[in-house]
Amino acid sequence: MKVLALSGSLRSSSHNTELLRGAAAAAPAGVEVLLYEGLKEIPAYDADDDLGLDGQPEAVGRLRTALSEADAVLVATPEYNHSIPGALKNALDWVSRPLASSPVRNKPAAVISASTGMFGGVWAAAETRKVLGALGARVLEDAVVVPKAHERLADGVGAELAEELRAVLEALLGEVRERETAAAA
Amino acid sequence: MTTLQETTALPTGTWSADTVHSSIGFAVRYTGTVNFKGEFGDFAASLERGRLEGVAQVASIEVDDESLAAHLQTPDFFDAERHPELRFRSETITRDGDRVRIDGELTIKGVTKPVVIEGAIHGPATDAFGIERVGLELSTVVNRHDFGVSWNVPLPTGEPALADDVTIAADLTLVRAES
Numbered sequence: 001m002k003v004l005a006l007s008g009s010l011r012s013s014s015h016n017t018e019l020l021r022g023a024a025a026a027a028p029a030g031v032e033v034l035l036y037e038g039l040k041e042i043p044a045y046d047a048d049d050d051l052g053l054d055g056q057p058e059a060v061g062r063l064r065t066a067l068s069e070a071d072a073v074l075v076a077t078p079e080y081n082h083s084i085p086g087a088l089k090n091a092l093d094w095v096s097r098p099l100a101s102s103p104v105r106n107k108p109a110a111v112i113s114a115s116t117g118m119f120g121g122v123w124a125a126a127e128t129r130k131v132l133g134a135l136g137a138r139v140l141e142d143a144v145v146v147p148k149a150h151e152r153l154a155d156g157v158g159a160e161l162a163e164e165l166r167a168v169l170e171a172l173l174g175e176v177r178e179r180e181t182a183a184a185a
Numbered sequence: 186m187t188t189l190q191e192t193t194a195l196p197t198g199t200w201s202a203d204t205v206h207s208s209i210g211f212a213v214r215y216t217g218t219v220n221f222k223g224e225f226g227d228f229a230a231s232l233e234r235g236r237l238e239g240v241a242q243v244a245s246i247e248v249d250d251e252s253l254a255a256h257l258q259t260p261d262f263f264d265a266e267r268h269p270e271l272r273f274r275s276e277t278i279t280r281d282g283d284r285v286r287i288d289g290e291l292t293i294k295g296v297t298k299p300v301v302i303e304g305a306i307h308g309p310a311t312d313a314f315g316i317e318r319v320g321l322e323l324s325t326v327v328n329r330h331d332f333g334v335s336w337n338v339p340l341p342t343g344e345p346a347l348a349d350d351v352t353i354a355a356d357l358t359l360v361r362a363e364s
Binding site: 102136182 | 251254336
């Protein structure tokens with residue numbers, strides 16, 4: 001199973017990106033977590049530049065292809081002003097067009113979050129789940145929430161968090177298998 | 186009295202929906218103002234040995250917006266990938282003149298619940314082309330959350346945009362199957 005991991009933070013030493021790397025390291029056998037690193041290259045959504053599936057900017061096409069090739073999606077997001085970071089929302093907006101061709105349609109997706117605040121980005125995570133649902137994803141409620149990330153991740157992703165991340169990947173794997181079983185029936 | 190007995194009896198034999206002249210759809214209050222409606226373009230219904238059965242294809246839901254149509258297919262709503270059909274199967278049908286009550290089981294998104302459907306029944310009668318028909322005008326109200334169809338967004342007032350109760354309606358004209 002290939003899981004495309006999207007970090008809502010572009011910062012080089014992002015806590016959320018670190019969580020995704022932790023997920024990759026904690027992945028169960030048969031699960032490959034691929035960190036997507038091209039979010040920053042995606043331009044602001046402009047319907048004038050949205051010329052259909054073959055006419056979107058190259059950076060969008062790369063993300064669309066990566067999502068299409070993945071079996072599941074794992075998003076880790078910080079919280080900016082109680083909501084989704086612009087770059088992440090912008091990327092999801094691009095790949096949502098047209099909605100019937102969304103590359104995450106029916107694809108299992110999970111959202112985890114980390115922030116330096118007390119609440120660990122739960123609002124941004126909830127809104128990201130809502131947006132992924134609008135894109136047609138099969139959104140899981142399974143989550144990892146990391147408040148005070150600068151303290152919690154000071155020594156990296158510990159064993160306890162690694163186990164939580166592994167559980168989210170297991171949940172995604174279960175959904176992917178169910179899809180495969182249904183498709184084979 | 187003979188006429189009354191005929192009109193209160195349930196039709197015997199096998200009948201199937203003339204889908205060109207029949208419809209199955211849903212209606213739900215949206216933003217507290219409008220009764221939003223959608224229809225299933227692809228469905229089938231039959232009445233056989235006193236049992237009414239129907240099936241509607243989720244993929245055939247028709248609404249007048251491409252993005253909404255796409256969203257309705259996803260796990261947020263009907264989850265067509267896993268649950269491509271809505272199904273109904275009656276247990277008992279009770280006719281009283283031109284009124285009918287149907288107790289049965291409705292399956293939406295893989296969840297089966299008992300429902301009571303009430304409505305009108307017309308016929309059997311022979312139409313202008315010599316075809317025997319039975320008409321059923323049916324509707325029932327279900328709470329969509331009972332079937333796991335729970336998407337919503339809050340309005341600026343904090344109230345949910347989409348109501349819980351959904352009316353499912355079927356206008357069926359059933360023709361007698363050739364024996």
